[in-house]
Amino acid sequence: MPYSGFRVIKEALSGHKGWTPAWRDPEPKPHYDIIIIGGGGHGLATAYYLAKEFSQHKIAVIEKGWIGGGNVGRNTTIIRSNYLLDGNEPFYEFSLRLWEGLEQDFNYNAMVSQRGILNLIHSDAQRDAYIRRGNAMLLNGADAELLSVEQVRREYPFLNFEDARFPIKGGLAQRRGGTVRHDAVAWGYARGADSRGVDIIQNCEVTGFRIENGQCKGVETSRGFIGAAKVGVAVAGNSSRVMAQAGMRLPIESHVLQAFVSEGLKPVLPGVITFGAGHFYCSQSDKGGLVFGGDIDGYNSYAQRGNLPVVEDVIEGGMALFPGLGRVRLLRMWGGVMDMSMDGSPIIDRTHIDGLYFNGGWCYGGFKATPASGWCFAHLLATDTPHPTATAYRFDRFEKGRMIDEKGMGAQPNLH
Amino acid sequence: MIINHPLLGPCDAQEFIYKGDARLIDRPDGMIEGAEAAFFDYAYLRDNPAGQHRELWFHEQGDRSWLVVTRNTVTHEITHVELARDVARKSGQSA
Structure with missing residues (x-):
């Protein structure tokens, strides 16, 4: 029987006795x-x-x-379709379109949230590269928007704009990107x-x-x-x-990638942000935890756990971009095994x-x-x-x- | 991870750059029959085992030697370290 708001109410009134396993x-x-x-x-x-x-x-x-x-x-x-090359971008844009209709299609609340993804720019050369990427996205029917530093500041005022080494110069936004449960x-x-x-x-x-x-x-x-x-x-x-x-x-080689989640916070981070000068990306889950990650550890591994040097590297990237992160306690960290292709x-x-x-x-x-x-x-x-x-x-x-x-x-x- | 360097003793793995499977030492001869297929295999295909793995690490922030490290990819335990030079000489890849 399909899930619906009506059914939740009906089951609430009848003691939730009508739910059955979601699969055999x-x-x-x-x-x-x-x-x-x-x-x-x-x-x-x-x-x-x-x-x-x-x-x-x-x-x-x-x-x-x-x-x-x-x-x-x-x-x-994270979901997004901000790729550059012809072999990739149409495929990832197709994927993003499927995400957009997914919950209605399979009648399940996957909490698809198009809160936007922002790739930050820290140098003139990087701006050129991101303009090119944004144009490739537009050519393939995706959305892309180049933001000035003032526009980024309005949306993410707490970032470290004046960092001596990697000041923020703007960003490439994809508004249809976001997160999914x-x-x-x-x-x-x-x-x-x-x-x-x-x-x-x-x-x-x-x-x-x-x-x-x-x-x-x-x-x-x-x-x-x-x-x-x-x-x-x-x-x-x-x-x-x-x-x-x-x-x-x-x-293919198998490599371990680590990810992290902080304690739950009140809403602070409206969308997904990625650091352009190091490997760090972060969003806030609907439960309030800051979910973030960085680079793979870099050696073959099937361990589903990584080592401390990459933890330090990710946190350093986070602190360089988002100094307020230093006051937040880490709740959990874990590793997954990636198929890294050639x-x-x-x-x-x-x-x-x-x-x-x-x-x-x-x-x-x-x-x-x-x-x-x-x-x-x-x-x-x-x-x-x-x-x-x-x-x-x-x-x-x-x-x-x-x-x-x-x-x-x-x-x-x-x-x- | 700590890599027990044969000349320098225990070193933090952070001092090293990881290259991958130690079979990269066995570079095919470009002049042989079927060299194209041999180089495709050499450059792109990997055994990628879960368990014991012999792999190349470069001591970039140390003595700049190449090592062959035998490491378990499931537990990250390192059981054997040797100089890549010695391994290459034994297999006839280096004078």
Whole structure:
């Protein structure tokens, strides 16, 4: 039964006895048309759009732990489409448009809040670069607005404008950017997929692929073999480990990224801000905590926890930009494991094995991509052709020299 | 993390720059048959294991030596450190 304000009132009057679990807990069937490995945001979104938009049936999502327990529960909840390159910007703008209609679409309150994102400018060269980026965004139908330092001061008067080394010279704003309640994204997609017949199978770890004559026939799991005509892998963070079971080596390294949340405060930060001279970004959650993060630790890691040097680096960046942060107490910090690809951009593509499809390499931009990633992966799985906004996310782009390198760092994953 | 430098003793990992998988020492010969495929593999593909990982660290803020560090990527525990020069000589990549 759909969720609504009317239903909340009705249930309140009848002792809340009518609520049922938001998704089933089914036993795995022996065979499915499509199996998605990974019950995170991207995997659940893929299953949801496969069922809803591409009229596919007999779909299962297989998750080794519980759904939404990986990076969709570990990010800094920011959505935006402020990319520069042609291979990326249409895809992220498609994603932002899907975010805008998401809650009505899957009938779940994901608290999508378009409070705006502001990239701060600290030098003339950076202003030139941001003007170029803003123009690229406008050309792709996104919104972008260049703000003078006076305009930034009106909206964020508490920032450190006169810093001797990195004074604030203005900013590039995207008003349609913002934040989303991250766990609710996983739950909303799970509920929407489940209600359309998708089996969400938790506590079921994939231990191998059954590949015969170059054709993937299904997956071996901790709960037995499950057959499938097509298998889609969406396990960013663990992509190399899972795909190694199919004999593949990927252009990906796993790195740890840390994030932080402060004690709850009264509203102080109206939107998302990013420091242009160091790696620091911050927003305020609806509960009041300042949610912030910085750069990856920089060495291969599957630990889901980082080390203190990066904590210090993030806090230094925060203090340089936002001195009031020094009076705030830190409540929690955590780490997530990122698929850092060789050019900083993702992969949504078929593999050389028939019936095996891959979605990964999201670096630390995976959360904002969730709806479009799911849609485009569903498009690929259902039609065997890439979605028009995801044609550049190919496996062979490294071999062919068609990298999508937003930062221009080359094949050095910890610099993207 | 503390890296036990073979010449200098224990050093903070912050003094180092991380390069990645130590297999980068084994640079393919550009003149061989199939060099293009070998360089694609060398430049872009990684094993990326969860567990023991041999990797290159550059002591930029120290003696500027390259080290091969054996570290567990799940626990961050470092079990072995050697000079990359010695590793390269053993594999015939350096005189």
